[in-house]
Amino acid sequence: MSKQRDFVLRTIEERGVKFVRLWFSDVSGTLKSVALAPAEVEGAFSEGIGFDGSAIEGLTRAYESDLLAVPDPSTFQLLPWRSQTAPTARMFCDIRTPNGEPAVADPRNVLKRTLARAAEQGFTFYTHPEIEFYLLKSKSFGPEGPAPVDRAGYFDNVPGGTAHDFRRESVNMLEELGISVEFSHHEAGPGQNEIDLRYADALTTADNIMTFRTVVKEVAISQGVHATFMPKPLAGQPGSGMHTHVSLLEGDTNAFYDAGARYQISQTGRRFIAGLLRHAPEITAVTNQYINSYKRLWGGDEAPSFVSWGHNNRSALVRVPMYKPGKGDAARVEYRGMDSAVNPYLGFSVLLAAGLKGIQEEYELPPEAENNVWALSDGERHAMGFDPLPTSLDHALAVMERSELVAETLGEQVFAYFIRDKRREVSEYRSQVTPYELSSMLDTV
Incomplete structure (x- = not known):
């Protein structure tokens, strides 16, 4: 038995753990959980826990429904919000078939496959997400929409x-779970907050994001408010993005760093950016997977709507942040299109795949956006090659459907399910009669 397994079993006994939750994600990024008695954990390590995969969205087909959840002992943590009653721990799981093969539709396995392709080229993928969300007084809402907990703005201090209080408790709880936080602050929208996680390898970060969402929801419940990662919950206010800083390491060396290059970004980094730009439209359905996502992308308030890059330019889709002279480990690029409702396993997979494609095919980086992209006219943007991102989920799915890169990255089963499920969402949305239509037309038409 491995040292990690020994540590888990010993900790369960020493800390009097009553339940161990096994966590995994469905294709949309919804967290799934099954509670295990401590006596069953050792067997779960060796044999997994069987369940009906066909009952989980997109995980498998009815005629091959038996799957196994196999806990990853390296992800073991005690859950702080259960420490006072019945001590409870959690572990993330890898989903496997009965013969022990990785399940092709397991989102965590999709990311592992993509990371393995990067490793074959000598790269390790690191990510650092800036996660935005709203705090509302209640999940119910009236004619004016949801009510935020405050009317504060960007970086406001609200004694x-x-x-x-919410951010302080959330950060403390995340730290107890071994998740390091870099910053936390009030964002631009009323009731909007941001908490930034420290750099980590992409798989760890994806697991941390899933845990982060649970922590935020638990703290909100304990404080009598409602937290939402909905991309655009309030009309006329900023949406909630998940700007993600990324870099590739070759061993201990940052592959994006070149001391003599412009902005200290190496040729590898420039080609990675070029890959993100060229494939941005086809990965947008994954990084922005809901109908509501496009109200953030095209609703103003600094969301990146056009394919462009720039140095320290927050109107660009890809930003090269201000570098720290001589500090090679700080070289990175920031993808600003992804929203906080993304499935992080799939989102990171397509970002990495797009960047690697740029490196492999030696894409040329187009000219940078030196001005405010939002302030340009359509004609000026067209002349500069700043093409628009998809304007709706339906549009994004049509682009994704033609993408060999996304199909190869997600795998046939996830790719087909994702498109089918999202087309159902589009169809259901189209059938709705919205309050806007009623208020603007009922009396006048």
Whole structure:
């Protein structure tokens, strides 16, 4: 038995753990959980826990429904919000078939496959997400829409305010779970907050994001408010993005760093950016997977709507942040299109695949955006080659459907399910009669 397994079993006994939750994700990024008695954990390590995969969205087909959840002992952590009652721990799982093969539709396995392709080229993929979300007084809402917990703005200090106490408790809880936080602050929208996680390898970060969402929801419940990662919950206010800083390491060396290059970004880094740009439209359905996502992308308030890159330019889709002279480990690029409702396993997979494609095919980086992209006219953007991202989920799916890169990255089963499920969402949305239509037309037409 491995040292990690020994540590888990010993900790369960020493800390009097009553339940161990096994966590995994469906294709949309919804967290799934099954509670295990401590006596069953050792057997779960060696044999897994069987379940009906066909009952989980997109995980498998009815005629091959038996799957196994096999806990990853390296992800073991005690859950702070259960420490006072019945001590409870959690572990993320890899999903396997009865013969022990990785399940092709397991989102965590999709990311592992993509990371393995990067490793074959000598790269390790690191990510650092800036996660935005809203705090609302309640999940119910009236004619004016949801009510935020405050009317504060960007970086505002609100002594005694709900958001201030909320962030403090959330950060403390994340640290207890071994998840390091870099920053936390009030964002631009009323009730909007941001918590930034420290750099980690992409698989660890994806697991951390899944845990982060659970922590935020638990803390909100404990404080009598509602937290949402909906991309655009309030009309006329900023949406919630998940700007993600990425870099590739070759061993201990940052592959994006070149001390003598412009902005200290190496040729490898420039080709990675070129890959993100060229494939951005076809990966957008994955990084922005909901109808509501496109109200953020095209609703103004600094969301990146056009395919462009720039140095320290926050209107660009891909930003090269201000570098720290001589500090090679700080070289990175920031993808600003992804929203907080993304499935992080799939989102990171397509970002990495697009960047690697740029490196492999030696894509040329187009000219940078030196001005505010939003302030340009359509004609100016067209002349500069700043093409628009898809304007709706339906549009994004049509682009994705033609993408060999996304199909290869997600795998046939996830790719087909994702498109089918999202087309159903589009169809259901089209059938709705919205309050806007009623208020603007009912009396006048």
